[in-house]
Amino acid sequence: MSILIKRSKSGCFNSACNVKLWRLNSTSADSALKKGEEEEEFRVLDILKKRDKMQRRVVKRTDVQPDRIDRMATNQNWGNVWPGPKTFHPSSVPLPIRQGYVPKGQAPPGKKANAELMKIPNFLHLTPPVIKSQCEALKQFCTEWPNLLNSEESIEKHYPLEIISSDYCHASPSIRNPLARVVILRVQLADLKLDKHATDKFKRLVGDRYDPKTDLVTITADRCPTKVQNLDYVNYLLTACYHESWNFEDWEKEKTEDDMEYYDWDNNASKRSLIDWYLRVKNELKIMNDEEYKAFDISQIENGAQYKASVSKYMNEGENPQTVQEYSIAVRKLFGLPQKKLV
Amino acid sequence: MNTSVAKLAQISFRSINFTVQGTPVLASELHTSAPLCRVVSGKYRITKKRDKPLTYEMANPPHYIAHRKSWNSWNTSSLKDGLRRSETAVEDEFIRRFMTGTWHGLVCSEVIIKRQFNHIRVAAIMRRAVSPTKMYFLLGYTEELLANWLQCPVTLELQTVDSFKDVVFKYI
Amino acid sequence: MFTRNWKHLCRRYSQAVTFRTSEIYPAQHNENQIGLFYTIKPDLCKQLFNHGGLPKSFMKQTKTFTETAIMVRQPALDIMDCIRASDMNKPVIRYVLYGEKGSGKSLTLAHLLHYALEEGYLILHVPWVSEWLRRTPRHKEMTNSQTKEGFVDLPLDAAEWLLHFKTQNQALLKNCELKISKDYEWSKREKTEAGSPIAALVEHGINRVKYACDVIDALLLEIKILSNSKQCKTFVAIDGFNSFYYPMTRLNTPTKKKIKPEEVTLTNSFLELTKNDWNNGVVVLTIDQLAVPDENQESFLPRYLLYKKGFEHLDPFVPIEVGRYTDKEFLSCANYYRDRLWLRGPSDLETELKFTSASNPYNFMLQCAPL
Amino acid sequence: MSNVLIFFYRRLKNSSFNSSTRTLSKLQIRNYAKATSFPDYYQNPIFRKEDQVKLIADSDLKNRATVPVKPPTVSETSSVYFDPLVNKVINHVMEKGNKRLARQLVEKAFENIKRKQIERYHLASTPEEKAKIELNPKDILYKAVENCKPLLQLQPIKRGGITYQVPGPITEKRSLFLAIKWLLETTDEKERTVHFPEQFAWELLEASNNTGKVVKRKQDLHRQCEANRAYAHYRWQ
DSSP states (O other): OHHHHHHHHSGGGHHHHHHHHHHHHSTTHHHHHHHHHHTOOOOOOOTTOOOOOOOOOOOOOSSOOOOGGGGOOTTOOHHHHSOSOOOOOTTTOOSOOOOOOOOTTSOOOOSTTOHHHHHSOOOTTOOHHHHHHHHHHHHTTOOOOOSSOOSHHHHHHHOOOEEEEOOOOOOSSOOOOGGGGOEEEEEEGGGGOOOHHHHHHHHHHHGGGEETTTTEEEEEEOOSSSHHHHHHHHHHHHHHHHHHHHOOOGGGGGOOGGGOSOOOGGGSHHHHHHHHHHHHHTTOOOOOOHHHHHHOOGGGSTTHHHHHHHHHHHHHHOOOHHHHHHHHHHHHHHHTOOOOOOO | OOHHHHHHHHHHHHHHHHHSOSSOOOSOOOOOSSOSOTTTTTOOOOOSSSOOEEEHHHHSOGGGBTTTBOOSEEOSTTSTTOSOHHHHHHHHHHHHHHHHHHTTTTBOSOOEEEEETTEEEEEEEEEOOSOHHHHHHHHHHHHHHHHHHHTSOEEEEEEEESSGGGGEEEEO | OHHHHHHHHHHHHHHHHHHBOOOOOGGGOOGGGTTOEEEEOHHHHHHHHTTSOSOHHHHHHHHHHTSEEEEOOHHHHHHHHHHHHSOTTSBOEEEEEEOSTTSSHHHHHHHHHHHHHHTTOEEEEESOTHHHHTOOOTTOOOEEOSSSTTOEEOHHHHHHHHHHHHHHTHHHHHSTTOBOSSOEEOSSSOEEOTTSBHHHHHHHHHHOGGGHHHHHHHHHHHHHHHHHTTSOOEEEEETTGGGGGSSOOSOBOTTOOBOOGGGBHHHHHHHHHTSSSOBSEEEEEEOOGGGSOGGGOSOOSHHHHHHHHHHHHHOSOEEEEOOOOOHHHHHHHHHHHHHTTSOOSOTHHHHHHHHHHTTOHHHHHHHHTTO | OHHHHHHHHHHHHHHHHHHHHHHHTTTSSOSSSOGGGSOTTOBOOOOOHHHHHHHHHTTOHHHHHTSOBOOOOTTOOOOTTOOHHHHHHHHHHOOTTOHHHHHHHHHHHHHHHHHHHHHHHHHOOSHHHHHHSOOOHHHHHHHHHHHHOOSEEEEEEEETTEEEEEEEEOOHHHHHHHHHHHHHHHHHTSOTTSOHHHHHHHHHHHHHTTOSHHHHHHHHHHHHHHHGGGGGGGGTO
């Protein structure tokens, strides 16, 4: 509209333009003009004129390449077509695959434009011939497995130290996993070849890291940031414990019976009281020192051996109705008393 | 991942941020098991004319995941003791939005994101509505930008179709 | 009315045959009487247990039942057999009664005391050691010992025990054969000469409470000597013996110092008595969870309750378990309660009570109470 | 919807954590909140063996088989010495749910009754006298409660601005309630040094002999009812 107004202001050019505009508005204005000049025919106003439907142009793309599978040779090397892991692509896989759940009687969706096929991780890059060729390629980097290590026993014998660590495979921008730094060292205590004192000290040093059932010492390290450091650390710990357990400190001599690892009857008050009792019975009571008590031979005491066994069991196995019962039997025999009657 | 579930997760994140005082909780609140409202969630309403197009993915509600359809995100974070759970979820959502925005009106299917080590592979079905030149540009553009943002190599693995009709599974 | 009473009498008679024994001398008891009750004569009972010795709850029962009846049980018979079989010239044998709470250790001891009295033993009976060491009434008298440095006397308890000793052994003490071997000088003016009877020593302790602990010390030594010289045979019975070995007593000196059991003079005297360095005697001890605080009652077995020290002190000893009721004993006890009108109701009550009380004598008695 | 659910679930998880650990020890035995949490149509349990035998004999079992039944409480057992009245009395004695103590007190009272009666029995000289003495504490309790039960009650009814104490009949349940209540109230009037079981035993023995404060209280009530006979018509006017 604004154009129109502007033009009206510019003088003589006006009228012609206006006429033209009007004509444009009427249907077939130009032809009517021509015909009027020739035949003077009455102009028909065609109100319900059918418009020509705009035919949508079907564009046949020329740039869409034909499927690759059509051009594939039957004896081609598949490893070259699909060299690495890749999402499924229908025009590269010459297989008539269908995928999807459909009601009974229908065919599942085909491979083209099938998102389901694209989701599933495929192993098209790992066909048997490809694996074979890759293994061949890797062979030059491998060494042969030692012949003598043919069984678990022999492995354990030659390599008593077992190091356990884990590597983790996961999807994230960083390939580091905090759990990968954990290093576990395992060794049979028997393989360390310690003597009695050293074994005992070693057990005390490692504490609950030693499992008496399996005789395994398990040392776990996870405090250092990397695996190598942790590995060094467990090795250090084992070495330190090993050497420390061979040391004999002064204060270790102060260990007494109260530490109760093992109740040795011969060193104990029980033997003394038995001997005292025996000597009293024979009226030969004398003052003895510790060495004499230890050296005293109890085989001359009747039923003394059984008494010794029962007291040792009582103390070593712990107190329970059965050990008390056995003790009772032994003592009664020692004193020559009748046994308890069972009612 | 189903879009509806992803949305739901977003909302729940937001609500948690609102409700729980202090630091935002971005723990794994997503669960891929059958959703609580099985009857209504992730379902499309039938139209009168029965002319609403559904893809295969849309035709199967979320509780069919792992039965009739598969996941849209493949990573190790959602496994037990997986790392970067929340970060992965957020990143995936970001990739989806970026894809649909960059390939505007061209994405016909869901955006499938697979992660292997630090490599992200993004797959989708595209409409061939733009010229190959443009497509190549967009491909490079997307890969480059995403790789820059996510700090790891990103590969786009696209499949093209003539029109959206090719991916339609059924009309309801 | 008549028929009912008659029936009642009949029933009582028939029951009486099964749960009572007319044998009132413990020395005559044998396996046939296990589970049966025998009655102690009231005057004997007064002599033996007037100053303690029977549990409080049992005393209550005796009042209600109008008699003191004790069940003949295996442990007591066992000890009697052993005493008979043992050689009195050998060092004394220590018998240790142990068992769950409420299984009848004290009553077994009472049975044995009766036996000892009948057999003419000189009885040294401590009714409950915890009475000395763990029970602290408001007027607990406690003084520092004058003869032993760093030790504590319990004069009132000691005097009470001397009285108990005197009552229990009144017959033997009248016999003046028991004489002391040396002079005891208590103070400048007071002294007991050698050759005077034991009774004089005891009397002195009771009258001069101040010296009671020292008197006990002397008395126990004298009795040891007398036993060794075969002038008397001695029966030592200590209930709750493990109290002597619990690390702490509940006693405090006026300066709030905690006292250990070995710092009490009485402890030392009686521990000396339980050594096996003398003969012609019998030592029967009971160890009880009730004698120590709740937190140390995990087990009723000897080693746990006596601690290492106590065990070594007694070793070798004869442990004798006092257990729960056997089926026969339980039935007999139930019948006895029915006879004493303590239990009534249908007969399947017994099965249930047996189950709920787990045949523990004390629990059984307790559970019968409201029925 | 699901959002709300998730949110709710989180809240529930957080809030219930503390309370659940606290109440766990109490609720370990039963998995329901309380006996009253069952709907009306739940039947009371039949836990006595004799009742069960009767049920089978009457072939009433078939009718009950399809009806849901409440679980019995801990105290409702098939034990031989279970007694409903005793249980009731224990519940009356109980304070703050301390049933254990309440039971101990009542049982102690029974023991006292028994000791007293046995003593009396042994003191009695002739068999006739002995036969008269009731030894069973439960029977004594029954007798005592029976003797204490009032037959009438006074209801305050307001007529013309004046409240009248109107005598009227009493239900069985309420009279039992009043009897036990009075017994316990009278027991509580004891001196400080006397223990509850002793006093309660004494009251029960008194009441079973139709003497004592509680029986007097009952008679007072009856007398009052008699005196207020003239107001009886207010009950329906």
